[in-house]
Amino acid sequence: MxxxxxxxxxxxxxLGEGDLGSALFLIEIILRTMVMYAYTIVLTRLVGQGSVGQIGPFEFVLVIAVGSAAGDPMFYPNVPLLHGLLVISVVIVLHRATQWILARHACAEAYLEGTPLLVVSGGRVVEEALGSGSxxxxxLTSMLRTKGVRNIGAVECAYFEPSGKLSVFLYSEGAGYEGEYIVPIPKQA
Structure with a gap:
């Protein structure tokens, strides 16, 4: 209790209570933070360059796990730095092992990372794909607009990628397909 x-x-x-508010413990927090920060930076370099710009489910788990493991030893006096360093190391090794498995086994990659979902085909929205909850x-119309699409009829096909991005392939210029206009009409004042 x-x-x-x-x-x-x-x-x-x-400042905390008792010894936890002392100047020495505040200096210890600074040192703990510097150690955990430096170690985390060094180990995350092992993750690779590609993960910085694209965050998938594995990178998301990595960020959560490393953040939690790095945070606790920074300011909890009863959590040794070694425990935090060990947890971060194991998480990074597990991440690298998972990436190795995914690179060598296509079925594991498809199962764990998912496959692209066809959401527009022949200038029409694939309604069944939208029903999947993804x-x-x-x-979809917002993502199409960010790609410069004004009319869904101009889209030959579009795929919702496992990364959460949309890949859009337009019909060639002048194909003349009719479709749903998706640019919002501004409200009149």
């Missing part, structure tokens, strides 16, 4: 405390005690809120019609 925890000891009673005084609510809205600003000294306790900002993408709504509103999100």
């Amino acid at each position: 925890s000891e009673p405390f005084t609510p809205l005690d600003f000294f306790r809120m900002f 993408l709504t019609r509103r999100e």
